[in-house]
Amino acid sequence: MAYNLLKGKKGIIFGALNNQSIAWKVAEKCYEEGAEFILSNAPIALRMGELNELAEKTGAEVIGADATSVEDLEKLFDAAIAKFGKIDFILHSIGMSVNVRKGKKYTELNYDWLEKGWDVSAVSFHKVMKVAYEKDCMNEWGSILALTYIAAQRTFPDYNDMADNKSFLESIARSFGYYWGERKVRVNTISQSPTMTTAGSGIKGFGGFFGYAEDMSPLGNASAEECANYCIAMFSDLTRKVTMQNLFHDGGFSNTGVSQKIVDRYSEREE
Numbered sequence: 001m002a003y004n005l006l007k008g009k010k011g012i013i014f015g016a017l018n019n020q021s022i023a024w025k026v027a028e029k030c031y032e033e034g035a036e037f038i039l040s041n042a043p044i045a046l047r048m049g050e051l052n053e054l055a056e057k058t059g060a061e062v063i064g065a066d067a068t069s070v071e072d073l074e075k076l077f078d079a080a081i082a083k084f085g086k087i088d089f090i091l092h093s094i095g096m097s098v099n100v101r102k103g104k105k106y107t108e109l110n111y112d113w114l115e116k117g118w119d120v121s122a123v124s125f126h127k128v129m130k131v132a133y134e135k136d137c138m139n140e141w142g143s144i145l146a147l148t149y150i151a152a153q154r155t156f157p158d159y160n161d162m163a164d165n166k167s168f169l170e171s172i173a174r175s176f177g178y179y180w181g182e183r184k185v186r187v188n189t190i191s192q193s194p195t196m197t198t199a200g201s202g203i204k205g206f207g208g209f210f211g212y213a214e215d216m217s218p219l220g221n222a223s224a225e226e227c228a229n230y231c232i233a234m235f236s237d238l239t240r241k242v243t244m245q246n247l248f249h250d251g252g253f254s255n256t257g258v259s260q261k262i263v264d265r266y267s268e269r270e271e
Contacts, residue, residue: 005236007034010084015093018050023093025228031058067124073131086139089235092146095121097162121165129176140184143235148189177244186243193221193250215261217251
């Protein structure tokens with residue numbers, strides 16, 4: 001059911017890859033709620049061709065941009081300004097670790113790969129906001145969001161250097177969020193449950209941890225579609241005074257020490 005929560009709003013959505021992506025679900029929900037937007041991803045992702053399907057479905061324009069390139073971002077935001085004037089929302093749904101992809105353990109990190117992942121996953125968020133800030137292209141009461149994960153606060157060994165990337169991402173949101181607040185624009189991160197996306201499923205042992213998180217969370221894991229609904233709420237005028245926050249969207253996982261399901265599972269081993 002649509003409520004027209006974003007009627008008349010314009011934005012940019014970074015990171016939709018395929019129909020498993022959270023950003024893809026967010027785009028669908030934004031469209032249902034009346035928003036217009038530009039879809040952007042790295043040129044290599046555009047060559048896969050799937051984003052065109054989403055663009056056709058939502059009436060969005062696709063503009064390729066490497067989010068680590070200030071030059072690319074300047075061209076993207078210039079195009080957005082030419083199309084919409086000022087915009088109302090930005091979603092940063094970008095993350096990548098070469099060390100994870102190559103199977104490097106945290107104790108054996110390749111530092112060149114570390115810097116690449118750091119730039120893609122975290123510094124790109126600063127670059128996106130810096131370009132938008134310099135071009136003064138956000139309407140008052142606009143909303144900027146990035147997706148993160150609780151490994152920024154807790155240790156999950158196989159999450160590797162992505163945990164460091166997410167910690168930095170969240171810090172950038174708080175620090176830049178202060179300056180955006182002076183322009184009445186809010187900046188937040190959403191810490192999502194483990195989600196069966198292309199990126200998530202590439203992490204070693206992800207299936208097992210997904211099940212563990214499901215058993216630990218009183219409400220169960222939040223799906224990609226449910227995360228999209230939360231993003232809509234954060235883009236809407238209903239959350240104007242929420243800023244510089246890391247918002248857990250994880251079914252209660254972040255505040256649960258142990259669940260009865262986990263206790264029961266270990267109790268069975270004692271019998």
